[in-house]
Amino acid sequence: MQQIIKWSRENLFATRMNTLLSLVSLWLIYVTIEGVVSWAFINASFLGADKSSCMVRPHGACWPFVTAKFNQFIYGNYPAAEQWRVNIVFVLGALGLGLLMAGRINFKKQLAVLMLTAYPVLTFILLSGGLLGLSYVETNQWGGLLVTLVIAVTGIVVSLPLGILLALGRRSELPIIRMMSIAFIEFWRGVPLITVLFMASVMLPLFLPEGMNFDALLRCLIGVSLFASAYMAEVIRGGLQAIPKGQYEAGKSIGLSYWKSMRLIILPQALVISIPGIVNTFIGLFKDTTLVMIVGIFDLLGIISFHFTDPNWTSPQVPITGFVFAGLVFWVFCFAMSHYSKSVERRFSVKGVNK
Amino acid sequence: MVAAFIGLIWWLVDNTVANLARQNVATGFGFLDNNTGFDINQKLIAYDETSSYQRLLLVGLLNTAIVSVLGILFATLIGFMVGLARLSDNWLVSKLAFIYVEIFRNLPLLIQILFWYVLLIEILPHPKKSFGLWEVFFLNNRGLYLPWFSTLPGGGYLLWVIGLFGAGCFYVARKARNMRELTGQTKAYVRNYILIGVICLGGYLSLWGVPFEANLPALKGFNFRGGLSFTPEFVALLVALSLYTASFIAEIVRAGVLSVSKGQFEAAKALGLPSSVAMNKVIIPQAMRVIIPPLTSQYLNLTKNSSLAAAIAYPELVSVFAGTALNQTGQAVEIIFITMSIYLFLSLLTSFLMNTYNARVTLVEK
Numbered sequence: 001m002q003q004i005i006k007w008s009r010e011n012l013f014a015t016r017m018n019t020l021l022s023l024v025s026l027w028l029i030y031v032t033i034e035g036v037v038s039w040a041f042i043n044a045s046f047l048g049a050d051k052s053s054c055m056v057r058p059h060g061a062c063w064p065f066v067t068a069k070f071n072q073f074i075y076g077n078y079p080a081a082e083q084w085r086v087n088i089v090f091v092l093g094a095l096g097l098g099l100l101m102a103g104r105i106n107f108k109k110q111l112a113v114l115m116l117t118a119y120p121v122l123t124f125i126l127l128s129g130g131l132l133g134l135s136y137v138e139t140n141q142w143g144g145l146l147v148t149l150v151i152a153v154t155g156i157v158v159s160l161p162l163g164i165l166l167a168l169g170r171r172s173e174l175p176i177i178r179m180m181s182i183a184f185i186e187f188w189r190g191v192p193l194i195t196v197l198f199m200a201s202v203m204l205p206l207f208l209p210e211g212m213n214f215d216a217l218l219r220c221l222i223g224v225s226l227f228a229s230a231y232m233a234e235v236i237r238g239g240l241q242a243i244p245k246g247q248y249e250a251g252k253s254i255g256l257s258y259w260k261s262m263r264l265i266i267l268p269q270a271l272v273i274s275i276p277g278i279v280n281t282f283i284g285l286f287k288d289t290t291l292v293m294i295v296g297i298f299d300l301l302g303i304i305s306f307h308f309t310d311p312n313w314t315s316p317q318v319p320i321t322g323f324v325f326a327g328l329v330f331w332v333f334c335f336a337m338s339h340y341s342k343s344v345e346r347r348f349s350v351k352g353v354n355k
Numbered sequence: 356m357v358a359a360f361i362g363l364i365w366w367l368v369d370n371t372v373a374n375l376a377r378q379n380v381a382t383g384f385g386f387l388d389n390n391t392g393f394d395i396n397q398k399l400i401a402y403d404e405t406s407s408y409q410r411l412l413l414v415g416l417l418n419t420a421i422v423s424v425l426g427i428l429f430a431t432l433i434g435f436m437v438g439l440a441r442l443s444d445n446w447l448v449s450k451l452a453f454i455y456v457e458i459f460r461n462l463p464l465l466i467q468i469l470f471w472y473v474l475l476i477e478i479l480p481h482p483k484k485s486f487g488l489w490e491v492f493f494l495n496n497r498g499l500y501l502p503w504f505s506t507l508p509g510g511g512y513l514l515w516v517i518g519l520f521g522a523g524c525f526y527v528a529r530k531a532r533n534m535r536e537l538t539g540q541t542k543a544y545v546r547n548y549i550l551i552g553v554i555c556l557g558g559y560l561s562l563w564g565v566p567f568e569a570n571l572p573a574l575k576g577f578n579f580r581g582g583l584s585f586t587p588e589f590v591a592l593l594v595a596l597s598l599y600t601a602s603f604i605a606e607i608v609r610a611g612v613l614s615v616s617k618g619q620f621e622a623a624k625a626l627g628l629p630s631s632v633a634m635n636k637v638i639i640p641q642a643m644r645v646i647i648p649p650l651t652s653q654y655l656n657l658t659k660n661s662s663l664a665a666a667i668a669y670p671e672l673v674s675v676f677a678g679t680a681l682n683q684t685g686q687a688v689e690i691i692f693i694t695m696s697i698y699l700f701l702s703l704l705t706s707f708l709m710n711t712y713n714a715r716v717t718l719v720e721k
Contacts, residue, residue: 014445018445025451191698191702198681203688206688287462291465320477338457
């Protein structure tokens with residue numbers, strides 16, 4: 001008890017100004033927590049098959065909306081009988097990522113390569129079907145968290161190698177390659193993603209010959225991936241610039257070809273340095289996936305907003321509850337990623353000191 | 356490889372021309388002179404359904420500009436406050452700032468915009484039951500209403516008088532600085548500023564009198580008229596953009612202050628400077644060198660992010676021009692080209708200015 005008093009004296013009430021600030025903060029905390037708790041729990045309705053229970057309690061969250069539509073929020077209109085395929089994809093992805101982040105395991109490199117190559121292929125076969133006796137599921141039936149994750153993972157898997165190539169291109173000695181890389185990177189970084197998505201949904205069909213048609217999800221995937229690649233390229237370029245010149249010269253002096261010296265000497269170091277930046281780009285990409293809703297793709301946010309129009313659920317609290325739920329899901333993913341990136345940063349900075 | 360690239364471009368252009376020809380869409384920018392045939396609910400310049408698409412583009416651009424400028428202002432204020440709070444000795448204050456940053460940075464901006472929007476639309480009362488403050492500020496689900504003024508004849512001259520005042524202050528400040536550099540004495544020049552102000556204001560009032568009258572919002576019919584009004588779309592977008600960008604600015608400010616070496620704090624303390632003076636005169640100026648480049652790119656991000664307004668139909672550049680106008684005219688290529696060019700121009704201009712600034716700062720350092 002004595003320690004608590006001593007601690008709060010030093011940290012909270014050291015000066016008159018500090019005391020005032022502490023009291024204001026305490027008041028802010030109280031108001032926020034009180035508001036959140038009474039909205040989310042005390043005044044909220046938890047059970048019910050339609051809006052009726054939410055209409056009775058107009059000042060609190062309408063959780064039955066979330067529980068009733070939960071399946072939709074995760075899978076969209078994916079046929080119920082086939083949802084096990086989505087589950088396999090989810091479990092495999094979580095397992096792979098978990099093992100990768102867990103730290104020391106023997107086959108980490110091989111696993112990472114598998115996750116970047118075999119996993120996307122397997123995911124595509126499982127989700128889309130039409131092969132190996134799996135029934136074909138059109139992409140316009142995909143929805144919810146599934147689509148959000150598909151866009152995010154595709155963006156990550158495509159933007160990493162493409163970003164590396166662009167970063168190398170921007171530092172290339174061949175002027176044409178350099179100019180093209182710079183133009184590509186600056187173009188995508190200069191325009192808002194939403195205009196890119198508009199372009200993908202109204203202009204891409206114009207660019208292609210008659211009869212050749214992309215589905216809407218694929219168009220968004222292309223737009224998001226190219227957009228993310230440009231940002232990834234700049235992060236990796238930062239990593240490349242941080243590698244001392246001696247490393248490049250060392251590669252040359254032992255007679256390695258350009259690609260070999262990049263693959264064996266430069267990139268392994270540059271990528272490790274850029275991990276925090278890469279994860280930050282992933283977080284940005286993950287948050288940006290919500291924009292596909294504006295061009296009519298039913299990602300998690302899109303499908304939640306779509307269900308606000310359900311006549312069984314038109315109550316003032318339903319949209320607020322829906323957005324809070326969506327926010328929670330996105331927040332958990334983004335917070336986990338940023339936490340992971342911080343821990344990696346700490347691990348490497350400790351290594352640097354020990355050297 | 357170059358040949359393949361050129362071939363690809365040629366193939367795309369060829370397809371586009373063929374497709375456009377098939378859809379009977381006239382190419383070119385001629386459509387910009389046509390009437391739009393629709394009105395929009397927030398315009399800073401005269402616009403109605405008989406105006407041209409050119410005018411519409413300008414209206415959208417101005418709406419983007421106003422929300423961006425105000426957003427940048429608020430985001431900077433909140434961001435600096437939170438960033439400095441994060442470094443506070445007070446444990447509670449710094450933890451609160453930390454929580455703020457972690458919450459707002461990790462939530463997609465689109466969700467934040469939609470959340471504030473439904474909050475305004477669904478929770479706020481109808482105009483007849485508005486929240487009022489002192490009978491001049493009103494908030495309801497149609498928007499936010501503030502008192503404003505309207506100019507009477509002679510009001511236009513005020514700008515000139517303000518300019519005159521600014522020039523006078525500039526002259527006095529320069530003179531005071533020269534004096535200080537020459538003799539080391541600081542004159543009480545604040546007194547001179549006030550003197551100039553009084554002369555300007557007095558001259559103006561005696562010539563034209565008070566050329567303004569208060570324009571207060573008042574309930575007429577179903578909604579408020581008069582005063583300065585903001586639509587819920589605008590308020591939601593502004594709040595979301597400011598809070599979201601502020602969380603990034605807070606981190607930038609924190610990193611900037613931490614980059615100033617500890618010796619500088621100690622030196623300022625050793626000189627006996629109070630901590631507020633030490634912060635304003637010693638730490639912040641040095642931190643600014645680290646803060647400004649990423650801060651500028653956040654400003655640019657905010658401007659680009661204002662395009663998310665398309666989701667709540669705030670009539671800015673993307674939603675009104677690349678959205679409504681595109682659907683009406685079908686001129687996809689031209690409209691997307693114009694929209695992207697505007698953002699691209701802004702972004703290239705910013706990075707050019709930043710590069711110039713960086714070059715200057717590094718020179719000074721050496």
